[in-house]
Amino acid sequence: MSMEWSWFPVQLSLIVAIIATLITLFLGIISSHWLLTKKVKGKSIIETLFFLPLVLPPTVIGFLLIIVFGSNSPVGELIAWVTGRSLLFTSTAAVLAATVVAFPLMYQSVKTGFLAVDTNVIGAAKVDGASDWKLLILVTLPLSIRSISTGIVLSFTRAFGEFGATLMFAGNIPGSTQTIPTAIYLALETGQMDLAWYYVLISIGFSFILLFAINRSKGNA
Template sequence: MEWSWFPVQLSLIVATIATFITLLCGVIIAHVMVTKRFKGKAFVETVIFLPLVLPPTVIGFLLIMVFGKNSPIGNMIEWVTGRSVLFTSTAAVIAATVVAFPLMYQSVKTGMLSVDRNVIGAAKVDGATSWKLLILITLPLSLRSLITGVILSFTRGFGEFGATLMFAGNIPGSTQTIPTAIYLALETGHTGIAWNYVVISIVFSFFLLFSINRTKGMLQ
């Protein structure tokens, strides 16, 4: 096994795309959960948080069942694109998105719930629609929580291993991310290469978490 920057680059790309998806979906879903009342809300929120407590292998297995060749979704994707999503970089993005989404959702929801209800009420009196309230008032006032959610989701996606290994595989130069590269390096006895990836992960994760604390201090 030789040292390569590819796992670092792929991990950054996967985490970036996954974070964008989780931010978009997190804002929409959290907005609905905070502002709407409907039966089954507790059930929906429980499903949202399941990736936090499920073993990574279970998540990987479920993703294979949902997107595999024998599933309707997998067949549709293969019919449209001409190939299966399994063992591709797209699979790595999907895995990272699934495991990172609960962190984004919780951060966004916390920010939305912290917005003064009197401000929301005054805006409604002035005729603001639900989506105008979200874009012009709720999101700006939830900025700190949004930034926290983005950084936590990015870090979680950057370090995803179990589900990625099962769903996307560990193909050098194709689907190999930093966590899977570390795993392969240890398996093949290349401890020095593993240490290189470990140090990169620690430094990068420390910087991101440090950024959260700095951001909180600046926005207080």
């Protein structure tokens, strides 16, 4: 089986990473705010579940996604009934896989930023009558922007480079679900080293630029 150079894996990887990052940003902000401001039972268990994707093998994550969202699961059957097709082997599946593996990085970054906000500032805002949501939007988020920016970069690069769970859950279909990591895998499998190097260099370039930008911003802080 041979492959030809295509921009599709690059485009799909960027789209998947952007969407996954936006989802993790929203979830990271909401979950951090909830766990830090509310008395939640089983907080340690919940946070442990949040961080599991960091330590679980990607194949385990892919397996669990198939079990939960596969064609034979209740959730998968509901999705198929609503959308008319299975979630498996679709670009949406690639987004979901990337979101799961990137979320812990976003959550930790957002949480770190929230914890670094001066409690005196929050106390003064509460005295002035600010609600929890106003505090979040007008005080906590602006003061946490540096940590959140770090979370965005880390989550984006993690989602951009996701391979194992994506391969199992979304597949490696050229022109449909093939991302840069899966394209590299297929290029190696077919002995096309030049093609693999093209995708490797693109991946390294994107990741380097983003990490360099965030490190440079920290250095200028």
